[in-house]
Amino acid sequence: MSTTNETNENVTKSLDIQQKLMLLAKKILNPKGDKPYVDEYITATSSYIQNAISKVMTAEDKDKASKEVAKDLNKKLEAWVAERKAQRAAAQNKNELEKIEPELLHEDLD
16 A cells, blocks of 8 residues: 555656646647637646546545546536537527528518
8 A cells, every 4th residue: 555655746746747748738739829728728628637636546535536536527528518419409500590591581572
């Protein structure tokens, strides 16, 4: 079993690696730094990952902490999927409406 000191060292190493990965991702995905939303997304995602890893690594009951993280991640994924479906449906409805509107306008002119 690891000691508290070893756990803290592992958490610190993990955070350092993740920080470097976050900076690398920003350089690759936003090399000019002209898209702040990309940097914000990378920072938020990295922070979420760091918190999840830290939670599991420092928890007394690692299985319970892992399940909590998995449940939260699943909840976020389901919300993301639902949002994308709603966006797709809205776009499809807009396209269908744009196809119908000229016909309705033409009928009104007759």
